[in-house]
Amino acid sequence: xxxxxxxxxxxxxxxxxxxxxxxxxxxxxxxxxxxxxxxxxxxxxxxxxxxxxxxxxxxxxxxxxxxxxxxxxxxxxxxxxxxxxxxxxxxxxxxxxxxxxxxxxxxxxxxxxxxxxxxxxxxxxxxxxxxxxxxxxxxxxxxxxxxxxxxxxxxxxxxxxxxxxxxxxxxxxxxxxxxxxxxxxxxxxxxxxxxxxxxxxxxxxxxxxxxxxxxxxxxxxxxxxxxxxxxxxxxxxxxxxxxxxxxxxxxxxxxxxxxxxxxxxxxxxxxxxxxxxxxxxxxxxxxxxxxxxxxxxxxxxxxxxxxxxxxxxxxxxxxxxxxxxxxxxxxxxxxxxxx
Amino acid sequence: xxxxxxxxxxxxxxxxxxxxxxxxxxxxxxxxxxxxxxxxxxxxxxxxxxxxxxxxxxxxxxxxxxxxxxxxxxxxxxxxxxxxxxxxxxxxxxxxxxxxxxxxxxxxxxxxxxxxxxxxxxxxxxxxxxxxxxxxxxxxxxxxxxxxxxxxxxxxxxxxxxxxxxxxxxxxxxxxxxxxxxxxxxxxxxxxxxxxxxxxxxxxxxxxxxxxxxxxxxxxxxxxxxxxxxxxxxxxxxxxxxxxxxxxxxxxxxxxxxxxxxxxxxxxxxxxxxxxxxxxxxxxxxxxxxxxxxxxxxxxxxxxxxxxxxxxxxxxxxxxxxxxxxx
Numbered sequence: 001x002x003x004x005x006x007x008x009x010x011x012x013x014x015x016x017x018x019x020x021x022x023x024x025x026x027x028x029x030x031x032x033x034x035x036x037x038x039x040x041x042x043x044x045x046x047x048x049x050x051x052x053x054x055x056x057x058x059x060x061x062x063x064x065x066x067x068x069x070x071x072x073x074x075x076x077x078x079x080x081x082x083x084x085x086x087x088x089x090x091x092x093x094x095x096x097x098x099x100x101x102x103x104x105x106x107x108x109x110x111x112x113x114x115x116x117x118x119x120x121x122x123x124x125x126x127x128x129x130x131x132x133x134x135x136x137x138x139x140x141x142x143x144x145x146x147x148x149x150x151x152x153x154x155x156x157x158x159x160x161x162x163x164x165x166x167x168x169x170x171x172x173x174x175x176x177x178x179x180x181x182x183x184x185x186x187x188x189x190x191x192x193x194x195x196x197x198x199x200x201x202x203x204x205x206x207x208x209x210x211x212x213x214x215x216x217x218x219x220x221x222x223x224x225x226x227x228x229x230x231x232x233x234x235x236x237x238x239x240x241x242x243x244x245x246x247x248x249x250x251x252x253x254x255x256x257x258x259x260x261x262x263x264x265x266x267x268x269x270x271x272x273x274x275x276x277x278x279x280x281x282x283x284x285x286x287x288x289x290x291x292x293x294x295x296x297x298x299x300x301x302x303x304x305x306x307x308x309x310x311x312x313x314x315x316x317x318x319x320x321x322x323x324x325x326x327x328x329x330x331x332x333x334x335x336x337x338x339x
Numbered sequence: 340x341x342x343x344x345x346x347x348x349x350x351x352x353x354x355x356x357x358x359x360x361x362x363x364x365x366x367x368x369x370x371x372x373x374x375x376x377x378x379x380x381x382x383x384x385x386x387x388x389x390x391x392x393x394x395x396x397x398x399x400x401x402x403x404x405x406x407x408x409x410x411x412x413x414x415x416x417x418x419x420x421x422x423x424x425x426x427x428x429x430x431x432x433x434x435x436x437x438x439x440x441x442x443x444x445x446x447x448x449x450x451x452x453x454x455x456x457x458x459x460x461x462x463x464x465x466x467x468x469x470x471x472x473x474x475x476x477x478x479x480x481x482x483x484x485x486x487x488x489x490x491x492x493x494x495x496x497x498x499x500x501x502x503x504x505x506x507x508x509x510x511x512x513x514x515x516x517x518x519x520x521x522x523x524x525x526x527x528x529x530x531x532x533x534x535x536x537x538x539x540x541x542x543x544x545x546x547x548x549x550x551x552x553x554x555x556x557x558x559x560x561x562x563x564x565x566x567x568x569x570x571x572x573x574x575x576x577x578x579x580x581x582x583x584x585x586x587x588x589x590x591x592x593x594x595x596x597x598x599x600x601x602x603x604x605x606x607x608x609x610x611x612x613x614x615x616x617x618x619x620x621x622x623x624x625x626x627x628x629x630x631x632x633x634x635x636x637x638x639x640x641x642x643x644x645x646x647x648x649x650x651x652x653x654x655x656x657x658x659x660x661x662x663x664x665x666x
Contacts, residue, residue, distance in 0.1 A: 048505075067503075196510050197448060200521045204637065223636045229509045230637035233520035235392045238384055239366040248506070251447070261391035261523060264384035286505040 026155035029116045029139045037108045039157030044107035046090040048287035049114045049140050056290050056323045058158045063105045073280035099131050114140040146170045168322050172293050180217035189303050191218035192242035199252040204230050209285040212292050216299035234261045245273045274302045277336045294319045345604050349618035356622035360397040363629040399522040400628035401621040406534045406583040408620020410576035411594030413541050416552045416609045417572040418477050424595035425580040428484035432491035433462025434584040439511050443498045452585045459581035516640030517588035519628050530586040537578030548572050549609030590641045592649030599656050
């Protein structure tokens with residue numbers, strides 16, 4: 001009986017946006033202008049990138065997580081979102097949520113954020129047609145982050161917060177650009193992004209998983225032929241000879257300098273292998289969302305410690321305060337950035 | 340010409356392939372540098388690339404190719420079925436399930452390989468036990484293999500569904516496509532004994548296994564203990580395949596295609612087919628792996644290359660075979 005009641009309630013809420021009380025609108029990635037309910041209190045994030053976007057802007061409207069924040073990351077998010085349920089993802093391949101589950105959660109709108117292509121646009125439209133819930137799909141390109149924060153904030157009733165975060169995002173990008181511009185092309189480091197326990201998976205140049213490396217003034221050595229994830233051999237790594245290795249894998253970070261087949265690679269010999277922090281969200285991608293702003297700042301510090309290293313701890317503190325609304329203790333900061 | 344012994348010429352082909360294999364790679368190593376390394380006069384990055392990366396990889400490719408081709412030839416003779424490949428009894432699917440589980444649990448690489456090896460063997464043991472309980476004919480065994488293979492496939496899909504899509508899912512996908520990109524000396528040391536141990540009974544019993552292809556009754560009349568011999572052949576071929584798959588991931592088609600091609604040269608006699616197929620499989624895999632690391636700037640999974648080469652050849656063989664089988 002409870003399920004039926006929930007479903008009824010959900011469908012009533014689902015119909016709500018069709019009621020005449022339109023307040024705000026936003027232009028989504030398909031180019032259409034979507035009318036939204038005024039100050040929506042129940043927003044469903046469709047994928048991990050949307051999770052982060054919604055969390056930084058309006059955590060009180062979250063219905064759940066697509067992917068729950070892992071145990072060790074919970075201390076870095078607000079207490080009220082720590083116990084939200086994992087609802088599963090809605091878009092793309094590997095949907096783990098069905099549409100009835102979506103309606104049962106009773107959202108006033110679905111927020112999706114990430115890569116844009118005809119498949120995703122069509123999926124969004126199909127879900128909207130079938131459920132009657134407004135589906136807003138926003139372009140996840142890193143460059144558009146400030147605009148997205150500003151526009152979405154205004155559309156979902158948190159205009160001031162959107163404006164504040166957009167300004168901070170713009171400041172981080174501008175600071176990075178200024179720093180990168182001051183460095184001659186010859187001094188740009190050659191960087192390899194290592195994924196997987198052996199560090200032999202990577203993301204090629206131009207991939208959404210690695211785009212902030214170039215933005216931070218590094219040269220991604222992985223000249224793959226695809227825009228997604230690729231595998232590489234240790235031999236190829238020697239041929240690329242990266243000066244810096246950024247990794248998202250704890251095991252690889254711990255073992256890289258003692259792996260005999262990697263000896264001789266400049267980054268390994270000079271011990272310039274850096275593990276990107278992952279809590280509460282990844283710095284490099286995982287997911288590719290607003291969290292990458294901090295990754296950008298972190299990368300510039302790793303690429304050019306003499307220019308940007310000293311101010312990094314304060315920048316991390318500020319970012320967690322501004323975007324995640326948590327104040328880091330000294331221990332937490334140390335745990336994130338390493339000793 | 341059919342009765343000629345092809346072992347020596349194919350050994351020559353393998354040596355050429357090995358030489359080519361150690362010369363080819365994305366890191367430029369000249370013939371002189373390689374010679375210097377072999378004479379112990381090299382050093383630096385060249386030494387790392389040669390001794391720690393390329394040589395283990397080329398040897399692993401040879402071992403895996405020999406293992407898969409020998410296992411395929413054995414299965415085809417023991418089951419008297421030309422369409423049988425080494426994974427017919429579920430060893431690849433079983434090993435895949437174990438390895439994928441290992442990736443999902445975040446185990447170290449060696450543990451992932453061991454788990455894959457173990458589940459591959461356990462799957463085949465289950466298939467054989469089940470088929471003996473049901474009735475023991477070859478057909479029942481193959482059908483049990485297909486069924487348990489499907490079950491393992493379902494398990495793999497389930498783990499994919501639960502895996503972290505950012506890190507684990509790509510790792511699982513890459514593993515299931517097969518690659519030697521990350522092979523280390525340690526991996527080679529771990530897999531080689533198992534592969535050699537499995538090849539040993541096949542080599543020693545190659546005369547008798549050849550008799551199985553005459554049919555059970557005739558083999559029995561020649562004094563062969565059919566049931567036990569077939570089990571021994573299956574055990575050896577399974578051990579070899581499980582070791583190869585746990586090191587290199589799932590690589591299809593080699594075990595099916597190479598024995599067929601070699602049979603065109605040697606004729607159906609298993610005692611000649613086995614060494615020839617093993618040598619040819621090794622040479623083929625060394626060359627395919629050289630393509631895998633040089634054709635594009637990223638690694639091309641071996642499964643893609645072997646299937647792309649294998650499917651057309653197989654269809655050509657089918658067209659040729661259909662004429663013969665009709666007679």
